Amino acid sequence: MTHTPNESSYDLIVLGTGPAGGTVARRCARAGARVAVIESRVPGGTCALRGCNPKKVLALAAELVDWTDIAGGKLIASDPATIDWNQLRDFTSRFTEEVPDSTREGFAEDGIDLFVGPPTFLDPHRLRVGDSVLRGERICLAIGAQPVVPDLPGIEHAVTSDDFFDLPTLAGKIVFAGGGYISMEFAHLATRAGCEVDVIESNPRPLDGFEPELVDALVERSQRAGISFHTDRDLKSIEKAGERYRVTMGTSHTEAHDATLECDRVVLGLGRAVDVDGLGIESAGLTKDRGFVVDDHLVCVGTDHIFAVGDCAQTSMPHLTMAANVEADRVVAAVTRALGLEAAEPRLVATSNQVPSVVFTAPNLSRIGLSEQDARERYADLRVEEGDRSSWGTVKKRGETHARYKILIADDSDEIVGAHFLGPGASEFINLIALAMQHGIGASDLAKTVFAFPTFGTDLPKLLR
Numbered sequence: 337m338t339h340t341p342n343e344s345s346y347d348l349i350v351l352g353t354g355p356a357g358g359t360v361a362r363r364c365a366r367a368g369a370r371v372a373v374i375e376s377r378v379p380g381g382t383c384a385l386r387g388c389n390p391k392k393v394l395a396l397a398a399e400l401v402d403w404t405d406i407a408g409g410k411l412i413a414s415d416p417a418t419i420d421w422n423q424l425r426d427f428t429s430r431f432t433e434e435v436p437d438s439t440r441e442g443f444a445e446d447g448i449d450l451f452v453g454p455p456t457f458l459d460p461h462r463l464r465v466g467d468s469v470l471r472g473e474r475i476c477l478a479i480g481a482q483p484v485v486p487d488l489p490g491i492e493h494a495v496t497s498d499d500f501f502d503l504p505t506l507a508g509k510i511v512f513a514g515g516g517y518i519s520m521e522f523a524h525l526a527t528r529a530g531c532e533v534d535v536i537e538s539n540p541r542p543l544d545g546f547e548p549e550l551v552d553a554l555v556e557r558s559q560r561a562g563i564s565f566h567t568d569r570d571l572k573s574i575e576k577a578g579e580r581y582r583v584t585m586g587t588s589h590t591e592a593h594d595a596t597l598e599c600d601r602v603v604l605g606l607g608r609a610v611d612v613d614g615l616g617i618e619s620a621g622l623t624k625d626r627g628f629v630v631d632d633h634l635v636c637v638g639t640d641h642i643f644a645v646g647d648c649a650q651t652s653m654p655h656l657t658m659a660a661n662v663e664a665d666r667v668v669a670a671v672t673r674a675l676g677l678e679a680a681e682p683r684l685v686a687t688s689n690q691v692p693s694v695v696f697t698a699p700n701l702s703r704i705g706l707s708e709q710d711a712r713e714r715y716a717d718l719r720v721e722e723g724d725r726s727s728w729g730t731v732k733k734r735g736e737t738h739a740r741y742k743i744l745i746a747d748d749s750d751e752i753v754g755a756h757f758l759g760p761g762a763s764e765f766i767n768l769i770a771l772a773m774q775h776g777i778g779a780s781d782l783a784k785t786v787f788a789f790p791t792f793g794t795d796l797p798k799l800l801r
């Protein structure tokens with residue numbers, strides 16, 4: 337083995353400091369591995385710095401305004417609450433400001449060497465970062481994904497979710513391109529902040545993958561909150577029009593019906609993609625498709641010592657923080673075992689169908705497991721419990737008008753194979769269903785379970801009977 341003079345050797349080199357990389361690095365270091373982490377940006381990862389956590393602060397503000405709006409004249413006097421963007425943005429930044437230092441401190445506590453800068457593979461075991469060359473017995477890619485910015489005329493006028501948290505103003509008319517999680521959550525905030533809001537989505541409805549009836553109900557509720565939808569429409573171009581922007585939308589099928597919208601800001605929510613620019617993946621023999629192509633053990637195809645985990649790995653797992661943590665735990669077990677250390681077994685275990693997700697609109701939309709369409713293809717004995725909870729006391733007490741559910745049960749085995757909720761309690765129900773799905777609690781046992789009254793939990797057994 338030849339070493340360059342400033343080359344350091346490690347048992348494990350991790351690329352990325354998000355939930356996936358952070359977990360792999362710290363748990364392996366605590367198990368006794370000599371670990372280096374390379375981060376190309378400020379340490380902390382998407383979730384903590386420009387994703388879930390700051391987004392949840394914004395979503396809380398949207399929910400609060402919405403709740404005072406729908407409960408005004410009932411639970412409280414009807415003066416509407418308002419959002420002061422400067423105050424909200426500054427409050428949100430308090431939660432992100434501390435992340436880089438606390439990430440650095442956490443790594444230091446665990447004896448991990450942190451290198452900040454863009455890395456490049458020199459060969460399958462060695463990476464250059466700045467002036468340093470690091471050699472890793474094992475390497476773990478946890479580089480996440482970046483907002484998709486398509487090559488369209490005028491795209492430089494748009495901002496991404498990364499920029500949204502620091503916008504100098506949240507006012508006027510905002511066009512969100514794409515109708516996925518990011519646009520829907522930010523659109524719900526923006527309309528509650530008094531903006532005029534439009535969402536452009538190339539599919540017939542936003543939030544592909546969520547149950548169509550529940551999405552339709554959320555769209556109706558969103559429209560009532562002031563959001564306009566342009567479905568079956570693609571973002572085509574953006575032009576500067578004085579102080580404003582002119583957005584052109586095509587249809588997904590023909591150019592015959594282009595339409596334009598004038599607005600003050602365009603925000604992209606067109607998905608996220610893995611960016612390997614400058615990483616030199618060919619020197620490491622890596623294959624990338626939508627993400628790094630891995631085998632069932634999260635080992636990159638074409639290698640026997642490089643793992644990929646979280647948003648950058650091409651697996652059936654959704655691109656969510658807890659899914660990244662589940663995969664990270666599997667890699668920790670594999671790496672510690674391979675290094676001959678005491679194997680650190682996974683703390684979190686779930687299949688892709690057992691990972692719940694919530695869209696933090698007001699009201700929330702949640703899902704776990706299969707859609708009804710997929711479940712019908714797999715289960716001849718499928719039982720579907722579905723309905724509208726908007727007349728139920730727990731919903732009406734809050735002043736909410738839109739609340740639906742759909743629970744999918746394989747009748748012979750009593751197994752819950754999918755569940756979908758919109759409205760008050762959606763994020764509580766989905767966790768109870770996740771508990772049942774992850775630990776083999778059948779629908780009829782869940783239907784007999786006693787929860788504290790009056791919480792949303794007490795509605796769940798009734799939805800299953």
Ligand SMILES: Cc1cc2nc3c(=O)[nH]c(=O)nc-3n(C[C@H](O)[C@H](O)[C@H](O)COP(=O)(O)OP(=O)(O)OC[C@H]3O[C@@H](n4cnc5c(N)ncnc54)[C@H](O)[C@@H]3O)c2cc1C
Nearest residue numbers: 352354355356376381382387388479480646647655656657
């Ligand atoms: C606006 C927004 C809201 C979200 N809300 C939620 C939510 O509510 N719930 C939820 O579960 N998920 C949410 N997500 C998704 C969640 O953030 C991701 O699934 C999660 O962060 C994935 O973790 P990761 O460790 O794989 O990647 P990341 O957290 O993206 O971390 C990857 C790290 O690698 C670094 N990196 C990139 N390239 C390189 C390189 N070449 N070399 C070294 N380092 C590199 C990046 O800078 C980053 O620090 C949200 C995402 C966004 C954008």
Ligand SMILES: NC(=O)c1ccc[n+]([C@@H]2O[C@H](COP(=O)([O-])OP(=O)(O)OC[C@H]3O[C@@H](n4cnc5c(N)ncnc54)[C@H](O)[C@@H]3O)[C@@H](O)[C@H]2O)c1
Nearest residue numbers: 514515516517518536537538570571605606607608655694
């Ligand atoms: N609450 C959460 O858990 C949460 C929140 C935000 C983000 N995320 C994660 O981040 C990922 C990225 O979020 P996202 O909202 O950017 O992506 P997304 O994949 O959820 O949605 C992108 C949407 O853009 C549409 N689209 C694509 N190109 C278009 C075009 N040219 N014109 C119009 N519409 C177009 C797609 O049809 C799709 O509906 C999510 O898939 C999710 O994994 C999770």
